[in-house]
Amino acid sequence: MKMPLEKHPETISYEELARLNTLIDNIYGFHFSGYSPASLKRRVTRIMDLQKLSLFELRNRLTNNQAFFQQFLKEVTVNVTEMFRDPNFYKALKAEVLPYMESFPKINVWHAGCSSGEELYSFAILFKEGNLYERTFFYGTDINTEVLDHAKDGIYDLHKMKTNAENYRQTGAPKTLSDYYTAKYEAASIHHSLKKNVLFSTHNLVTDGVFNEFQLISCRNVLIYFNLELQLKVIDLFYHSLANFGFLCLGAKEALRSEDLKRFKVIDKHNRIYQKIA
The missing domain is CATH 3.40.50.150 (Vaccinia Virus protein VP39)
Known part of the structure; x- marks a missing residue:
């Protein structure tokens, strides 16, 4: 019996990332265009990988699910902190x-x-x-x-x-x-x-x-x-x-x-x- 092939995580190009930024800006008014493209690309790719989302599925969820956008925002923005750090x-x-x-x-x-x-x-x-x-x-x-x-x-x-x-x-x-x-x-x-x-x-x-x-x-x-x-x-x-x-x-x-x-x-x-x- 053949085992199903494991789905490899989809990557996102910088051109696709720019279009995703425009989508988010148009719907939610959040601008990611000034963020470091390399850092943002890594984080978006990680979200797609963890949730097994294609780029189409990611765009669909961001368009139709505000709760998902809040979770997306939490993952994309950096929230590593502690009291009296340094x-x-x-x-x-x-x-x-x-x-x-x-x-x-x-x-x-x-x-x-x-x-x-x-x-x-x-x-x-x-x-x-x-x-x-x-x-x-x-x-x-x-x-x-x-x-x-x-x-x-x-x-x-x-x-x-x-x-x-x-x-x-x-x-x-x-x-x-x-x-x-x-x-x-x-x-x-x-x-x-x-x-x-x-x-x-x-x-x-x-x-x-x-x-x-x-x-x-x-x-x-x-x-x-x-x-x-x-x-x-x-x-x-x-x-x-x-x-x-x-x-x-x-x-x-x-x-x-x-x-x-x-x-x-x-x-x-x-x-x-x-x-x-x-």
């Missing part, structure tokens, strides 16, 4: 940025591409320990509504808290991370005291503009997935969203180009912390 960054933030924040009577912090909220809550803890939380409001934005719902709930896998707690310890923290959440069964729920000055909402860095003035903007490990043109556009958005002498934090593999350094002062080159020049 502890040295948080040590630098505490030493070099928070003392400056004390001079502001009111502080707005924007986490762009906040994913499921772990890094925003890390900032909230840092600001609380620096006696800055009560005069600070935190905005977390992402294009994916599913991860934003997770962030609003502030409930995380208790097993992952072991890694988060070790990250927190390495920042030289004065407490233990368990002081900031309640453990129940296999879940850890962030305390309400960290949520009361927090707002999560959708914002598309590709198409949306300035919506407030901020003393601090953090967008870490997002720009690496954009092409150069979109990176420059987003940096310009951040510049115009920052108050004079406000701070911009980028990821470890992201850095401002020489033309942008005319508008920003380097505060910490290694940890990618910059300050807007008035």
